[in-house]
Amino acid sequence: MTISPSITSPERRPFRLVGLLPWLFAAVVVGYAMVVGGYAATVVSFALIYAVFVTGLNLFMGFAAQVSFGQNAFAAIGGYGSAVLTATYGWSPLPAMVFGIAAAVLAAAIVGFPALRLKGHYLAMGTLAIGLITYEITVEWQSVTQGYLGISGIPPFGIGSWEVTSDRGQLVMLSLVVAACAFAAARIRRSRFGRALSAVAGSEEAATALGIDVSRYKLMAFLLSAGFAALAGSLFVHVVGYVSPEVFGLHMVIVTFTMLYVGGIGTVAGPLVGALIVSLLPETFRAFKDYQDLAYGAALILLLIYAPRGLASLFAPRGRS
Amino acid sequence: MSRLKLEGVTRRFGGLVAVDDVSFEVPAEGVTAVIGPNGAGKTTLFNLISGALPPSAGRILFEGQDITGLPAHKVATAGLVRTFQLVKLFEDLSVLDNVKVGCHLQGRAGLFAALLRPASARREEAAVDARARELLDFAGLSAFADEPASGLPYGRQRMLELARATAAGPRLILLDEPAAGLNTEESAALSRIIRRIADDGTSVLLIEHDMTLVMNTADRVVVVDFGRKIAQGTPAEVRADPAVIAAYLGTGKPSPDPAATQEAAHG
Numbered sequence: 241m242t243i244s245p246s247i248t249s250p251e252r253r254p255f256r257l258v259g260l261l262p263w264l265f266a267a268v269v270v271g272y273a274m275v276v277g278g279y280a281a282t283v284v285s286f287a288l289i290y291a292v293f294v295t296g297l298n299l300f301m302g303f304a305a306q307v308s309f310g311q312n313a314f315a316a317i318g319g320y321g322s323a324v325l326t327a328t329y330g331w332s333p334l335p336a337m338v339f340g341i342a343a344a345v346l347a348a349a350i351v352g353f354p355a356l357r358l359k360g361h362y363l364a365m366g367t368l369a370i371g372l373i374t375y376e377i378t379v380e381w382q383s384v385t386q387g388y389l390g391i392s393g394i395p396p397f398g399i400g401s402w403e404v405t406s407d408r409g410q411l412v413m414l415s416l417v418v419a420a421c422a423f424a425a426a427r428i429r430r431s432r433f434g435r436a437l438s439a440v441a442g443s444e445e446a447a448t449a450l451g452i453d454v455s456r457y458k459l460m461a462f463l464l465s466a467g468f469a470a471l472a473g474s475l476f477v478h479v480v481g482y483v484s485p486e487v488f489g490l491h492m493v494i495v496t497f498t499m500l501y502v503g504g505i506g507t508v509a510g511p512l513v514g515a516l517i518v519s520l521l522p523e524t525f526r527a528f529k530d531y532q533d534l535a536y537g538a539a540l541i542l543l544l545i546y547a548p549r550g551l552a553s554l555f556a557p558r559g560r561s
Numbered sequence: 562m563s564r565l566k567l568e569g570v571t572r573r574f575g576g577l578v579a580v581d582d583v584s585f586e587v588p589a590e591g592v593t594a595v596i597g598p599n600g601a602g603k604t605t606l607f608n609l610i611s612g613a614l615p616p617s618a619g620r621i622l623f624e625g626q627d628i629t630g631l632p633a634h635k636v637a638t639a640g641l642v643r644t645f646q647l648v649k650l651f652e653d654l655s656v657l658d659n660v661k662v663g664c665h666l667q668g669r670a671g672l673f674a675a676l677l678r679p680a681s682a683r684r685e686e687a688a689v690d691a692r693a694r695e696l697l698d699f700a701g702l703s704a705f706a707d708e709p710a711s712g713l714p715y716g717r718q719r720m721l722e723l724a725r726a727t728a729a730g731p732r733l734i735l736l737d738e739p740a741a742g743l744n745t746e747e748s749a750a751l752s753r754i755i756r757r758i759a760d761d762g763t764s765v766l767l768i769e770h771d772m773t774l775v776m777n778t779a780d781r782v783v784v785v786d787f788g789r790k791i792a793q794g795t796p797a798e799v800r801a802d803p804a805v806i807a808a809y810l811g812t813g814k815p816s817p818d819p820a821a822t823q824e825a826a827h828g
């Protein structure tokens with residue numbers, strides 16, 4: 241070749257340890273909550289549950305660059321699956337959780353197959369509809385869901401006679417689940433499967449021309465994402481012991497989108513960082529009293545201005561981790 | 562048996578007949594070029610062959626197998642891979658990962674292999690890594706392996722797209738104006754790479770406006786104008802063909818100078 245490689249020789253990669261900073265941050269936050277317990281433990285527990293959900297959302301929206309406003313539907317299926325099977329039918333939590341996840345993935349396959357043929361805005365609208373319809377079902381199907389009243393008396397998560405009841409026990413369990421989810425995302429990222437998703441994200445035409453079955457990979461990402469959402473929904477009801485339609489409403493869509501973008505869409509650490517930051521920020525602004533929401537909003541805007549690709553991207557070489 | 566055979570392939574866009582009853586064969590060996598003025602229907606022809614668009618009429622046979630109307634990823638799986646007139650890289654991926662995506666058809670690992678990483682998946686991944694690096698070396702891109710693809714200068718982006726397509730291990734590769742935007746030096750390097758690909762047993766079908774490249778690289782030339790095939794033969798034969806000269810210059814005057822022909826085509 242005549243082209244000499246010396247013109248713009250690539251720089252050495254930055255020291256890889258900076259990539260560990262987001263994880264260190266998460267460990268410090270969880271450790272703090274563990275020591276302090278009480279309210280802090282509750283806030284961080286919810287953040288970790290959101291992190292599971294957002295990790296799944298990121299597979300579909302970050303890795304494969306698709307849009308879904310309806311993943312809350314799958315969290316609802318997982319959550320209500322667990323709630324009804326344990327509280328009403330007396331199942332133990334683990335099989336109820338597995339059943340809920342399977343039901344959510346099945347539902348995702350049924351709606352995803354036609355929906356993923358839609359493009360851009362139509363896919364977004366279609367998924368939004370899925371979320372709204374599921375919400376209506378949780379409200380109206382009173383014989384099973386008890387409507388707005390909700391279902392209480394859901395047992396804490398446990399296996400056999402061992403139950404996770406204490407705040408700290410829940411934090412440990414949730415941390416392990418989040419770590420496993422992040423580990424899965426990291427492995428997917430660096431695999432043939434994950435590269436195919438990135439290819440779909442980069443150029444569907446080019447991916448297709450290289451033999452990648454684009455609709456199949458989109459569907460797989462959607463199903464995975466639904467599975468994570470259902471896991472998060474199920475974890476939530478077992479941690480709180482109660483579920484009502486509001487839990488998986490439109491609010492969840494907005495909060496999780498914020499977490500995804502603040503943390504860093506398409507990165508591995510982003511969902512966890514985003515979930516923690518977005519959960520903790522309003523708490524740190526409590527001192528502002530009436531201006532709490534204003535300060536929170538301003539902080540989000542500043543984050544998006546100074547870290548437009550998300551916080552985790554600041555620590556990842558080339559904006560990827 | 563020829564590697565590719567087109568039989569009366571036609572594509573209409575409303576009233577426009579972009580490809581009109583085109584038939585020709587691409588042998589298994591060597592480089593075949595498709596030339597023609599702007600808007601002649603060359604890219605549309607590639608879209609039909611690669612499955613990006615279904616033809617309105619006609620048949621397309623790849624190694625004797627009817628691939629007419631097959632979805633594009635299945636055409637690629639059959640061993641027919643294309644590049645694009647406007648480079649379509651996976652811009653957020655590194656240069657190396659772009660080529661690894663090109664190796665997609667060479668591997669089998671799925672979701673469970675990604676999560677559990679059994680020995681077979683690790684072996685496959687190591688083989689993909691080695692192959693991708695080898696191809697980068699071949700394309701002169703090794704020094705950029707870990708750079709994002711979007712950061713490459715234009716000429717190298719074209720090389721990367723070519724390396725990525727060859728990674729798929731195709732038996733027929735379609736190149737849509739691979740030399741567009743390259744300087745003379747890069748163009749000459751490209752010409753050598755294309756010859757290498759053909760010598761390694763991959764049949765090459767390329768669209769090209771750069772007549773020097775066509776004359777130096779192609780064994781056979783098919784000429785299209787207004788969607789129809791107007792000539793076919795060796796580069797020398799085609800260049801002397803009055804119908805071809807007329808198509809390029811819009812007059813009957815013969816033009817022996819390839820540079821003039823090229824300018825007219827870009828005009």
Ligand SMILES: Nc1ncnc2c1ncn2[C@@H]1O[C@H](COP(=O)(O)OP(=O)(O)OP(=O)(O)O)[C@@H](O)[C@H]1O
Pocket residue numbers: 574577579597598599600601602603604605606646
């Ligand atoms: N998807 C489409 N819809 C409608 N018309 C199209 C479409 N694709 C191509 N055409 C038309 O078909 C004709 C042939 O276009 P094509 O891109 O195949 O030409 P080309 O020979 O590749 O030209 P160039 O040398 O400029 O790349 C043009 O008139 C073009 O406008």
Ligand SMILES: [Mg+2]
Pocket residue numbers: 603604605646
């Ligand atoms: Mg063209």
